[in-house]
Amino acid sequence: MNVLGIETSCDETGIALYSTDRGLLAHALYSQIEVHREYGGVVPELASRDHVRKTLPLIDEVLAGADLGAKDVDAIAYTAGPGLVGALMVGATLARGLALGWGVPALGVHHMEGHLLAPMLEEERPEFPFVALLVSGGHTQLVRVDGIGMYKLLGESVDDAAGEAFDKAAKMLGLPYPGGPHVARLAEGGTKDRFEFPRPMVNRPGLDFSFSGLKTHTLTTIRSLEGDGELSEQDRADVARAFEEAVVSTLVIKCRRALEQENLSRLVMAGGVSANRKLRQQLANTLSKQGAEVFYPGLAFCTDNGAMIAYAGAQRLAAGQCDGPDVQVRPRWPMTDLPALTVAS
Ligand code: KG4
Ligand code: ZN
Numbered sequence: 001m002n003v004l005g006i007e008t009s010c011d012e013t014g015i016a017l018y019s020t021d022r023g024l025l026a027h028a029l030y031s032q033i034e035v036h037r038e039y040g041g042v043v044p045e046l047a048s049r050d051h052v053r054k055t056l057p058l059i060d061e062v063l064a065g066a067d068l069g070a071k072d073v074d075a076i077a078y079t080a081g082p083g084l085v086g087a088l089m090v091g092a093t094l095a096r097g098l099a100l101g102w103g104v105p106a107l108g109v110h111h112m113e114g115h116l117l118a119p120m121l122e123e124e125r126p127e128f129p130f131v132a133l134l135v136s137g138g139h140t141q142l143v144r145v146d147g148i149g150m151y152k153l154l155g156e157s158v159d160d161a162a163g164e165a166f167d168k169a170a171k172m173l174g175l176p177y178p179g180g181p182h183v184a185r186l187a188e189g190g191t192k193d194r195f196e197f198p199r200p201m202v203n204r205p206g207l208d209f210s211f212s213g214l215k216t217h218t219l220t221t222i223r224s225l226e227g228d229g230e231l232s233e234q235d236r237a238d239v240a241r242a243f244e245e246a247v248v249s250t251l252v253i254k255c256r257r258a259l260e261q262e263n264l265s266r267l268v269m270a271g272g273v274s275a276n277r278k279l280r281q282q283l284a285n286t287l288s289k290q291g292a293e294v295f296y297p298g299l300a301f302c303t304d305n306g307a308m309i310a311y312a313g314a315q316r317l318a319a320g321q322c323d324g325p326d327v328q329v330r331p332r333w334p335m336t337d338l339p340a341l342t343v344a345s
Pocket of ligand 2: 115136137271272303304
């Protein structure tokens, strides 16, 4: 079964073609970063308009890349939520229209389920059950995963998501949007142990996160350095390093705790922040000491992409799930509402 995946939930148009027999056949991504950069964040109306411009040409590009045509598409998977309502509507409307025209089924996919299953696109795939750390611009969650659609929320951020915290810290440091990769790069030149930022909520029991205090701490540190004049390049790097270390060690501590609590030894990390090198290294180091393994998507599939939507949709479509003909999106959609998939993938 060849499944066309369409991702338009935020500021990336991602298209892919996934075959349940042959794996990922082709994928293409268009990032709107340049469109939103001057505003310092995503402007929803501009995002929708850009998806309208890019989605069809990218579908053509992906089909051509796979050396296939519309007649070879057996089903369509599109992101139905969570995300920006206008942006989601572009993908959903187009997917529904194409499905009707081509006479194939279509299914609305949960964006975070897409992220969660993205490591399955790699050669070394995690077996169920596992704990998933989902770290993106909008979500920070620890989830127990017993199978596709069998999700138990173990903990989540009570305020900012980890990616959002990176983006806000970047703004304070005068770095462009989206800030995560820029903060990480700046942090590489930072001085070890010059600042020690708080590790929020690690001394409290439980698996929830909070990043807003860290944001305030970062701002206070920058302000006090500014008291001595303009921040030097070294000051900025030192702040970036302390910030990144605090986020990374908070995430690592909670992952270890989640595995212990659930008595599991596999951790899957996904979402934009899972591209962070320090986080990957420290998770691997810490968890290997307790005999646990870490899985994550390839770098191209950490941030938003069409392949993860095609893959997640393919699992459900192959099991016979599909939606009715009406166009529905869910800007807010708890992942725990998803139905369990009883047929093994
Ligand atoms: O999953 P994603 O592409 O979009 C959402 O679904 O939100 O995640 C985007 C987030 C942004 O906040 C971005 O700053 C962050 O992922 N990010 C990173 C890195 N690469 C992307 N954060 C830290 N380090 C990185 N290398
Ligand atoms: Zn995402």
